[in-house]
Amino acid sequence: MKILHLVSGGDTGGAKSHIISLTKELDKLMDIKIICLIEDIFYYDVLEAGVNIEVFEQKKRYDMSVINKLKYEIVNGKYDIVHCHGARANFIAMFLKKKINIPIITTIHSDYKLDFKDNFYKRIVYTTINSMALKKFDYYIAVSDAFKEMLLDRGFKKDKIFTVYNGIDLNNKMDFVSKEEFFNRYNIPYENKIIVGIAARLDLVKDHETFINAANNVLKHRQDIIFLIAGTGNNEKRLKDLVREMEIEDYVYFLGFVQDKYSFFNAIDINVLTSVSESFPYVILEGARLKKPVISTDVGGINNLIENEHNGWLIDIGDSKALTEKILFFMNNKDVIEVMGKNLFESVKSNFSSKKMAEEHEKIYKKILKN
Structure with a gap:
């Protein structure tokens, strides 16, 4: 399998840890590439983890020039699935979906209605856009059963939702001071x-x-x-x-x-x-x-x-x-x-190891492609 992970590149905290832990383990099982839309610390941390990553830079959040570039990458690279993470990637995928003929999935890392709770403008604009974009996906991976139930309550189809809990690499070196x-x-x-x-x-x-x-x-x-x-x-x-x-x-x-x-x-x-x-x-x-x-x-x-x-x-x-x-x-x-x-x-x-998390994703990818 060949899987493209699409992310904003400004990812921090748990989402960043999840994407790096997941793709690092998936890379041992299949052909993985990450494309991010901005160059930030995330990009350099992925490079350090040894995962294939490239920046398709967006000048602004609504810069749509990346869509045709992504289409070219996906078609010529013969990818099997596009896997998105986060509101920015979801927004781009909403338009990308019309140009490619492979499944597009997204991971639900958080309650998307609360992501911009502290910022009135972002809550009105970005939350609305992300809610619209999510309805366009073929499949969803929720990182808890509670989030799967949340999606069901909001009208998403049960047979389109998978659940995989986050996992962590217990063998990765921990750098810390006394x-x-x-x-x-x-x-x-x-x-x-x-x-x-x-x-x-x-x-x-x-x-x-x-x-x-x-x-x-x-x-x-x-x-x-x-x-x-x-x-x-x-x-x-x-x-x-x-x-x-x-x-x-x-x-x-x-x-x-x-x-x-x-x-x-x-x-x-x-x-x-x-x-x-x-x-x-x-x-x-x-x-x-x-x-x-x-x-x-x-x-x-x-x-x-x-x-x-x-x-x-x-x-x-x-x-x-x-x-x-x-x-x-x-x-x-x-x-x-x-x-x-x-x-x-x-x-x-x-x-809750990252190895187990990656193996569960592999099963899901295979099931999606079989469908």
Whole structure:
């Protein structure tokens, strides 16, 4: 099989991790090429991973000159399937579909109606366009059963939807600095403290307010703890103002974007995710590689990995009281942190490897071509 993956090239976070992990493993099973529409860090990271990639540059988001170039590549390259990732690629595929005669599929990485929640213009324009584009695809891959149900509820056909959970390469080298070096970078005193961290863009859908409210509650009981927030986003100023209003800025630190993500996970003791919506997030899988237990909202497909009291805790959306209780439980039972962290690693190792993810994609591609 010969598969073309079409992406924006500005991909970050979980989507970036997914595409690189997936294509790196698929490349061992078939002929894979990625085409991205802008040249950014994503392009260089894919090159470093050893996957074939090329840039078909769009000058602007609505530059349609790439469509004929893509048609030429697909027809002359004799590709079997085009596989898209993200709103920008979906938009181009909507027009490309009319010019080629092979199946086009897309991966649903997130709730597309919430992708631009923090930006009024993008929410009105890009969300509308992406919703239209998605209706044109032949098949869909949802990264959790919850997302498959979401698509069904919105009128997508059941026989056109497949589910494959995200997987991570457990053999890929993790580059990270020591805990001491990491905290010295930010001039944060950390000795004899429990470190609780959240790594997520500072957008409303990630609900950092629940994390901050829980931090405030915990600090009323214990002060031998600090809270790290890694990420940037439109909600940054409001969140920093909230921390100042609570007068807890000596315990809650905004790190900005952390390039070396495994240094962050190495530095923390407890990994937290408070999102209102998720698929099957890589921040949990990445933390698991360093045996960090997680407290997460019960959204998307996370409950397929997290088992209460075994490898972490699940809480309801916005439940800062429950998050407070779970953090204090870990603080009062520090030996459990290590036990649950090891259990989480074993759970990921058994069920959510990038190799297994790629093999599931191979089965889907073969089924689509057989159809």
